[in-house]
Amino acid sequence: MPRQERSAATPVQELSTLLELWQWWLKEDYSLDLIVSDPSGQEGVPPVRHHYVFGAFDRREPASGEIFHFDSRLEELMDSLHRGEPLPGCNKPARIAGIRIVLFNQDVAYQASLETGPNKVEIVFDLSSVAFGKGRVPGYVRAVRMGRKWLIRPRHPEIVSLAGFEGDIDECLREIFLAASVAPHPYQEYIDVNKEQYEQALAGGRRIPE
Numbered sequence: 001m002p003r004q005e006r007s008a009a010t011p012v013q014e015l016s017t018l019l020e021l022w023q024w025w026l027k028e029d030y031s032l033d034l035i036v037s038d039p040s041g042q043e044g045v046p047p048v049r050h051h052y053v054f055g056a057f058d059r060r061e062p063a064s065g066e067i068f069h070f071d072s073r074l075e076e077l078m079d080s081l082h083r084g085e086p087l088p089g090c091n092k093p094a095r096i097a098g099i100r101i102v103l104f105n106q107d108v109a110y111q112a113s114l115e116t117g118p119n120k121v122e123i124v125f126d127l128s129s130v131a132f133g134k135g136r137v138p139g140y141v142r143a144v145r146m147g148r149k150w151l152i153r154p155r156h157p158e159i160v161s162l163a164g165f166e167g168d169i170d171e172c173l174r175e176i177f178l179a180a181s182v183a184p185h186p187y188q189e190y191i192d193v194n195k196e197q198y199e200q201a202l203a204g205g206r207r208i209p210e
Contacts, residue, residue: 011096011114011121014145016081017169018101018112018123022054023074026177030103030110031055031206034077037098038090047098050089051208052077057104058205068208102209106202107131108186109209110140121145123169125176127156129187130209131201132194137186143172152176158183 022032034052051062052069062068069089077087084093101112109130115122127140141154141162150172152165159179165172185191191198 011116012084012094012099013082014121014169015099015101015112015114015123016078018103018173019074019078021170021173021177022103025174026103027055030105031057031208032074033102033104033208035100035102036087036090036094038086039092039098050087052087053208056206058207060208063210104130104209105206106204110180111209123173127186128209129190130207131198132187132190135187135190140186141176143169143176145169154179156186158186 019032019034022030032054034054036050036052037047038050039047046065049066050069051066052072052074054074059068059070067089072088080087081094081099086093096114096116099114103110103112107130109128111126111128113124113126115124122145123143125140125142127137129135137156139155141152141156141159144151144153146166149166150169152162152172152175154160154162159176162175162179165175167175
């Protein structure tokens with residue numbers, strides 16, 4: 001999205017900037033799972049979670065209430081998000097509280113979601129270990145909208161150098177993943193005591209997170 005349009009962007013449009021970042025920079029290192037919670041519109045019937053998955057991955061059987069889409073075009077999904085239209089297979093447009101983006105590989109998973117409130121829009125990244133299946137760090141780092149700019153607020157000590165960085169949303173997202181790529185491994189303690197398990201995980205395929 002051109003920068004001059006970002007000041008007027010909706011939160012869902014801002015979050016979809018992460019899809020652009022994955023497409024041109026991160027897709028060699030991570031696979032992508034765009035998760036949309038689609039209300040059924042029927043009383044007592046829970047929403048369906050639609051997974052639009054891209055990159056290299058091992059498929060898994062859907063859990064109850066899940067639907068996988070493996071042949072969608074990412075550009076079309078981004079266009080639908082920007083226009084506020086339902087994604088393919090969904091009944092209603094994606095809502096702020098019902099959309100998540102997970103970047104994952106055999107090692108770690110970053111889950112991005114939106115938090116909004118009075119005068120607040122934040123993209124929140126939770127971090128978890130795929131290799132060990134534990135060690136979740138909620139709020140690993142946040143990008144907070146401050147007028148037309150965004151401010152990075154890291155929680156994890158390994159990326160504290162990002163504190164106070166301001167920029168457009170694409171600049172902030174890029175800085176987050178640059179910092180993560182050069183920082184010490186967030187699960188190094190697990191690796192040190194479980195090296196064989198870690199090596200086996202890296203040698204295997206990328207499984208879509210539950």
